[in-house]
Amino acid sequence: MAKGVKPRVKVPKSASAGDSITIKTLISHKMESGQRKDSDGKIIPRSIINRFTCDFNGENVIDVTIEPAVSTNPYFQFDAKVPEAGEFKFTWYDDDGSVYEDTKAITVE
Amino acid sequence: AAAATIVALPAGAATFEEAVMSVTGGKEAAEGGDLVLTAPEIAENGNTVPVAIDAPGAVAVTFLAIGNPNPAVATFKFGPLAGSREASTRIRLATTQDVVAVAEMEDGSFQTAKQTVKVTIGGCGG
Amino acid sequence: GNWSKLAAQQAMTQDQLLEFDTMGNVTLIHITDVHAQLKPIYFREPEINLGVGEVNGVPPHVTGADFLKMFNIEAGSPRAYALTNQDFVALAREYGKMGGMDRVATVVNAIRADRPDALLLDGGDTWQGSYTAQKTMGQDMVNVFNALKPDAMTSHWEFTLGLDRVTEIVDNEIDFPFLGANIYDAEWEEPAYEPYKIFERGGAKIAVIGQAFPYMPIANPKWLFPGLSFGVREERMNEVVQEVRDAGADLVVVLSHNGFDVDRKLASRVEGIDVILTGHTHDALPEPLMVGETLLIASGSNGKFISRLDLDVREGRMMGFKHKLIPIFSDVIEPDAEVAALIDEQREPFKAELEEVLGTTDSLLYRRGNFNGTWDDLICNALIEEREADIALSPGFRWGPSLLPGQEITREDLHNATAMNYPAAYRTEMTGETLKIVLEDVADNLFNPDPYYQQGGDMVRVGGMGYSIDISKPQGERITNMTMLKNGEAVDPAKSYVVSGWASVNEGTEGPAIWDVVEDYIKRKGTVSVDPNQSVLVNAG
């Protein structure tokens, strides 16, 4: 597992049932593109987050396929419907097989 | 869906048409529809350029940077609980180029939009 | 001589300069791009200020005799002196210096006597550009502007003082809003500064939206204000205009540091803006320019002018306006005693350094112009000699007052042309190919036909090398015939040249401060002369 990988997520704490809310996510990750060379001229192997998903109570909100052209510390912003109270689950998939997860609960007014 | 995979392109800068076709699987993509691509006119930092799309009616949107050695950037697939067809991320641009968005619509058609993002040396001022 | 100076000035009175038939119910006072000039100065407007594409030959891309003709101004008149380069030296000797914040205070007070709730709006580039502003990190300007009591400001060079200093001033030193609808936190993409303020004036709700310089992290060193993102952000402007209209604004004013052509495009694409108070490109226009139903106001730079705009705002609409660009003739307008004393107080600790005479100039020293100015020619000459370089580069800044032939050059004068927070005079090697890339890059920032890709400023000044430029060509094809001036040889793309310059945006740039380099040069020469610059051949397309 890569070192220092830390997900951060911004989700409102509550919403009205049926509302759409904006979610922002960041994960600290170097996103090594596989195109850079080290000081000896050798290619530094690719090591990126290659997929990100967000689900709410088991149903999908967004599913992102990621290439090396996405910047260091990948950032995603999108909107989600909140039909009822529940939990958002965020998942980042690393090239090295690691999977990073975060969750955020939301209440409905 | 065709948008789920991006056909490998030849190395080096692709043409706009080649890049779009790599996403649509050879289908035409309409320019000037409802798809709105927002990117800065001039990148503040070529290593992290914010890009956003608003793609009403889309099931998926792919970002391409057609001046990069590998034009593929990311594909957003909207799930049943997507609250809109808007999304944003930050991308790397090797040089001044067109950033392209290709949206796959519910009826299987495609739309596309592009914007030039300048990557500049900078440093002048009024 | 003195007789003609007296006669010329007698033809003007303070009352005439301030004369204005008050109209409507709202008054806006606009000042911008003062660049820390507390005292009166000479400032020669550009001889060359080219516009590309749709704006070729339209204001502000009109200069000299064409400008006089377009605005029906008599040659040799005070307005001709204030607004153009025509006959500049002779007219400067007749009409004297312009500006001075104590004179500005007099004008602002007179307008407020007439309309007590007039809004004073500062377009930014206020805290940088002089010896005292550099030494006090803008404190002198903050103190003097607090006395003028602005209602809001926006920004550009302010951020080159460093984010911590800006935060300190905004939080503790000023009691008016520091607006910037387009300034964002780069990490979470959220607004970082107040976007607007709504004022109640003359029975109307007036929204003032701030728009900071969009290309801050590109044109200036981004490491000085980490974590901030700027940009034109047209969509954001659309949203904010909608937001203030929804909040009941009867009048929407954008206090902008976009630059004139960017604002012209913005006005054509964003509905619902009544007035844009433009800044950054330092243009002074004697009348507003209309884009659709939006008024564009250009109030010059360095304290030479302020604009007064009276508006009739009723039923959520602007029904009429009256405008005057007021030239601040320093020998005609009585200084405000209180502000004059406050200015003296700011300068007192630095008096001896400011007044030290470094040498004399034989030539008119000025900066404005698309391709060169004699101040930058002097700086380039100093860089080549003092830093033993083949080629010198000096950035195309638009700030910096002028000096007349025969004037002594004081340390204050030198710093008025160089004072800033990243002054290292670097010395490096560049290939001919790299030099061409640099020139092409800057030329596209200036002459890209789409204003949203323009950063303002002028072409980088080059010493030791000549070139031809065709501004109508695309990037990569504008610059040709790069030639070394000392031997007439073509610049070789593969060969390395020793290049010295200053104001690099790269962190960690090393070298002595540019003002020390130029001071050594001036002291060594005693009297400096700058030959007419004929090394840039321009094809205006």
Ligand SMILES: [Mn+2]
């Ligand atoms: Mn300025």
Ligand SMILES: [Mn+2]
């Ligand atoms: Mn500026």
